[in-house]
Amino acid sequence: MGSAAAAKAASDFESWRIELGGVPLLADMSGVLMIEDECVLVVSDLHLEKGSARAYRGTFLPPYDSRTTLARLARAVERLQPRTVIALGDSFHDVGGCERLCTEDRAALGRLQKGREWVWIAGNHDPVLPIELGGDRAGSWQHGGLTFRHEPTPLSADEIAGHLHPCARISRDGHSQRRPCFAFGSGRLLLPAFGAYTGGLNVLDPAVAALFAGEMAVAAVGRSGVYPVAMRQLRGD
Amino acid sequence: MQRAIARKSPKSKVPPLLPERFADWFASRGWQPRPHQLALVEAAQARRSTLLIAPTGAGKTLAGFLPSLIDLTERPANEPRLHTLYISPLKALAVDVQRNLLRPVTEMGLPIRIETRTGDTPQGRRQRQRLIPPDILLTTPEQIALLISHCDAGRLFGSLCAIILDELHALVVNKRGDLLALGLQRLLSLAPGAIVTGLSATVARPSELQAYIVPQRPDDGFTRLADKVVLKGGAAPQIRILGADDTLPWSGHSARHAYAEIYAEIGKHRLTLIFVNTRSQAEVIFQSLWRLNEETLPIALHHGSLDVGQRRKVEAAMAAGSLRAVVATSTLDLGIDWGDVDLVIHVGAPKGASRLAQRIGRSNHRLDEPSQAILVPANRFEVMECRAALDAAKEGAQDTPPIRPGGLDVLAQHVMGTACAGPFLPEILFHEVRGASPYAALTRDQFDRVIDFVSTGGYALRAYDRYARLKPNHDGGLRIAHPNLAQQYRMNVGTIVEMPMLKVRMIGKNRRFLLRDGKPGGPSPMMGGKYLGEIEESFIEMLAPGDTFIFAGHVLRFEAIRESEAFVSRTEGVDAKVPAYAGGKFPLSTYLAARVRDMLADPNAWKALPKPVGDWLRIQKKRSVIPRADQLLVETFARRGRYYLVCYPFEGRLAHQTLGMLLTRRLDRAGARPLGFVASEYSLAIWGLEDMSAMIADGRLDIGTLFEEDMLGDDLDAWLESSNLMRRTFRFCAVIAGLIERRYPGKEKTGRQVTVSADLIYNVLREHEPRHILLEAAWADAASGLLDIARLGLFLERAKGHILHQALARVSPLAVPVLLDIGKESVPGDAAESLLRESAEDLITEAMRDG
Known part of the structure; x- marks a missing residue:
């Protein structure tokens, strides 16, 4: 970040304040979204057990992605203290993912769920989830005039979605970063993918850009802050 | 064990080494069989594996094949069986040898079938070769790895009488050499009667090659060596x-x-x-x-x-x-x-x-x-x-580098290949693997961890036990869990992952919302602008994003690597921090470095040098100091508003570059505000904004602490965090070991869901299992390869207590070459040529003038 940014206190970048359908929202530096007034936390594309998803075919990626992801989520939950958590789909990388989750990681997830409402929105990777997982299930979810669903729909208004793993490439003073990001505009908000092994799709890619009709504001999730980025600073891959 | 090659048999008339047909052929061409050629025939008759060391042009290849040609002629086979396997590092060499070999075979009318098998051989012929093998097969290490992964390997190779390894000195120096060493032991297990003939140029330690071609038994406590036949070059060059x-x-x-x-x-x-x-x-x-x-x-x-x-x-x-x-x-x-x-x-x-x-x-x-x-x-x-x-x-001194211990990633590949051929007993495979000299020091623990890696990924968290690729047999052996795994393995065989050159491309301006094919979700456009040329990947590896360097006449800032392209942006008005290197990729050998240090330290030796060089050193002696051979000279001086520190380790550019990265960090912490550095084969120059002579004088900077060996601890770790080098090294190991599938041109998987990038895997693994076997393998590669940490470590140890610091009023003669590298790299373009020349002349005059 440049010197102007450095002059601001670090706390100024803890969250990015936006408003969608008249509802004030906080895009948090951890990559989750908070609806502060309602104490609702929204997290998208956890892709738990992505590492183990190809194990049956003999590809053994380090099986530590779920615990990395859950530990990061636990830190966000601890800090933001939501009453409700909405997992915005693709919470598990595949239908069998939940069963593969090891006891320890399962317990970590249980601790997160304890004492709060939990809604699993279905994603294309996890259309069904076992009942033992607890929480509520929904294809999509309406709340305070906002629609929460996994895959963004072209014509919907006031929609909060994930699925696309938006990612921003920024080049400044010759330094370059590629980070997950929030993409906001045209009556919608896209959440970054939260999982440890999730790659990203550049927001300049037509699949993302087409949803915004050129009207897009972006905030990149850094290591210790969420940073609004001007369109002109964005770069393609 | 060495045989006198000119040895005359006391009863040289009976029995002749060469059958009549061969003797006649030599005579008809007006040739005499050379002593080393006869020595190999004799060795083959005694069934002894032999290393032939001979200079180019000594008829080495014919010498290697002569015993097989004789044997095949004297004892023709009734049915097609593979008699001799010839393995060379180059496809072209296999083809060339076939051409050369066909000449004596045709001229003598020998009933011998010779074929090549490389990656270019059509699939149909490859299959036929396994069913109806030729007498002599000419091939490469990768093809051996493929062939021994088939269940019919025993039938194909069981009849082998001879294995010839050509250009052995070039084969053994890298991971292909590891793969071949393991494959060779497998072949010798399948064909215990076969003898191995190694053909090599002159090397520093022939015993390493003698050990490479015969099975080792490390528990015996001594190294087994093949016989050796040495043909010295005739007249001195x-x-x-x-x-x-x-x-x-x-x-x-x-x-x-x-x-x-x-x-x-x-x-x-x-x-x-x-x-x-x-x-x-x-x-x-x-x-x-x-x-x-x-x-x-x-x-x-x-x-x-x-x-x-x-x-x-x-x-x-x-x-x-x-x-x-x-x-x-x-x-x-x-x-x-x-x-x-x-x-x-x-x-x-x-x-x-x-x-x-x-x-x-x-x-x-x-x-x-x-x-x-x-x-x-x-x-x-x-x-x-x-x-x-x-x-x-x-x-006649030699300084070929020592053979490195075998890579664990290559071993993992070999274990999977062995399993693909059929069930194996780990105990027996362990002994066979240790028979390969690069793996003689392998411990049972390392071996078991590799087996565990192949079977379930080798993680402390036993997540994949039920998906194990290797399943136990009733007899304690292991077999592959599914035939598909063998197919997958064969697609990924080999150790060549290198993309040695990267395309250098500018980041495009105003590249956004670009559609390719107009298809949403199609391949996203690269951020590419103008293509500038190609650069050694190993150079780009050294850079962290933001580092500046010179290329194609511009000062460029390194941004990122994507696939095989290095993206850069143009910067103006700054010095290049790391100059592009115009020398070779081979570092100065430690042996020559020691000789150069000795020469520098001894004014008597300067007499043999041309006058300008002698004068240069004499003025250095007067103006600064000539270090003893065991001393490290460190000079500090100011020049045109910048403060310089120049040292002369003579350890080669790779080690100097690593040293430069680490010293810059330390100087930064000490408050010397370093701006950049430049490394040559002989010396390293760092420049910054603080007066380092003054800092050393008033104790703010301690030169001994600066060069303390512990820089290879946390400082190295911190640097590796931010450089791409470890990530890329890790990727190579992960591909060779089979954790990540090879990317074939045109078959790159796209889309965010399918692949997990090696970077993300590296990060997670480092965090949760820093002692994983692939991280161990990647570290071993980095230490001996691109970072040359091993050499840097030895240097720092040697320099301890032997640092000779000189605070100078102005640049020293010895510092001029490396300083000119900075000047040259920082002033691009033809227009700057005269400016450059003038500043260079200034610099030289300043260094060489009296008073």
Whole structure:
């Protein structure tokens, strides 16, 4: 970040304040979204057990992605203290993912769920989830005039979605970063993918850009802050 | 164990070593079988594995095959069976050898079938070769790995009588050598009666190669060695050093001052080979020679970036004798015999005594006449290096690098390959693997961890036990869990993952919302702008995003690597922090480095150096100090508002570059505000905004602490965090070991869901399981390879307590070459040429003037 940014206190970048359908929202530096007034936390594309998803075919990626992801989520939950958590789909990388989750990681997830409402929105990777997982299930979810669903729909208004793993490439003073990001505009908000092994799709890619009709504001999730980025600073891959 | 090759049998009339048909053939060509050729026939009759060390042109290949040709003629087989396996590092060499071998076979009318098998061999023929094998198969290490992964390997190789390993000195130095060592032990288990013949150029430690070709039993406590036949080069080579007069440059690698003399030498010889260290040097010299070429002598160019067809044309023209000179890089180093070279010119520093000897061996294939060679140093330090190499060549000293311990990633690949061929007992495989000399020191624990890795990924968290790729048999053996795994394995065989060159591309301006094919979700456009050229990947590896360097006449800022492209942006008005390197990728050998240090320390030795070099050193002695051979000289001085620290470790550019990265960090912490550094083969210069002489004088900076060995701890870790080098090294290991599938051109998987990038895997693994076997493998590679940490560590240990610091009023003569590198790299473009020259002259005058 440049010197102007450095002059601001670090706390100024803890969250990015936006408003969608008249509802004030906080895009948090951890990559989750908070609806502060309602104490609702929204997290998208956890892709738990992505590492183990190809194990049956003999590809053994380090099986530590779920615990990395859950530990990061636990830190966000601890800090933001939501009453409700909405997992915005693709919470598990595949239908069998939940069963593969090891006891320890399962317990970590249980601790997160304890004492709060939990809604699993279905994603294309996890259309069904076992009942033992607890929480509520929904294809999509309406709340305070906002629609929460996994895959963004072209014509919907006031929609909060994930699925696309938006990612921003920024080049400044010759330094370059590629980070997950929030993409906001045209009556919608896209959440970054939260999982440890999730790659990203550049927001300049037509699949993302087409949803915004050129009207897009972006905030990149850094290591210790969420940073609004001007369109002109964005770069393609 | 060495046999006298000229040994005369006391009863030489009975029985003759050569059957009549062979003796007649030699006679009909007017040849005498050479003693080393007969020695190998004798060794084969005694069924003894043998290493033949001989210079180029000694009929090495024929010597290797002669026993097999005789055996096949005397004892023809009733049914098709593989008798002899020939393995070479190059596909082209296999083809070349087939051509050369067919001549005696045809002329003697021998009933022998010879075939090649490489990656280019059509699938149909490959299958047929497994069913109906030829008598002699010529192939590569990768094909061996493939063949032994089939369940019929025992049938195919069980009949083997002889295995010939050509250019062994070149095969053993990398991971292909590890793969071959393991494959060789497998072959010897399948065919216990086969003998191995290694063919090699002269090396520093022949015993390493003697050990490589026979099975080891490390528990016996001694190394088993094959027999050795050594054919010394006949007459000592005649070497001289060219162009070391007053025109000798202070720095640089072009040797432009000597082109006219080189051209004159070409005119005086039949065929001149001009070796250089890099492709770009080759291009420059080639073009410059043609500008001088008033007689339009046929001069050609040969290097690795050229199209294969073009290279084959040059090779054919050489063989046909229609060329007068060829400018070449190391692509011409290996064994193919290309005609009647009578002069070798080596431009630039030779880097190693053995390397030089092998290149000089290209000239004059008649052993009894001396080879003619000319060394052309391109700058003053190179004069000393050339002098050291010339002395070494006179003594016949060798300095080939020692064989490294075998890679664990390669072992993982081999274990999977073994399992694909059929069930195996770990206990037995462990002993077989330790039979391969690079793996002789492998511990059972390491082996078991590799087995565990192959089976379930080798993680402390036992997540994949139920998906294990290896399943236990009732007898304690292991077998693959599913035949699909064998298919998958064969797609990924081999150890060559390198993408040695990266395309350098500018980041495009205003590249956004670009549609390719108009398809949403299709391949996203690269952020690419103008293509600038290609650069060594190992160089880009050293950079962190934001580092600046010189390339194609611009100061560029490194941004990122995507696939095989390095993205850069242009920057203005700044010094390049890390200059592009114009030397070769081979570092100065430790042996030559020690000789150069000795030469520098001993004023008597300067008499053998050309006058400008001697004068330079004498003024250095007067103005600063000449370090003893065991001392590290560190000079600090100010110049034009910048403060410099220059040191002279003579440890090669790779180690210096690592040292530069680490020292810069330390100086930054100490408050010296370093701006950049430049590393050469001989020295390292760092510059910054604080007066380092003053800092040392008032105790803010302690020179001993600065060079403390512990920089290889946390500082190294912190740097590796931010550099791409470890990530990429890890990726190579992960591909070789089979954790990540190979990417084939045109088959790259796209889309965010399918692949997990090696970067993300590396990060998670480092966090949760830093002792994982693949991280261990990646670290071993980095330490011995691109970072040369091993050498840097030895240097820091040696320097401890032997640092000689000189605070100077102005630049010292010894510092001029490396400082000129900074100046040259920072002022791009032709327009700056005169400015450059003036500043260079200033610098030299400043360093050399009296008072």
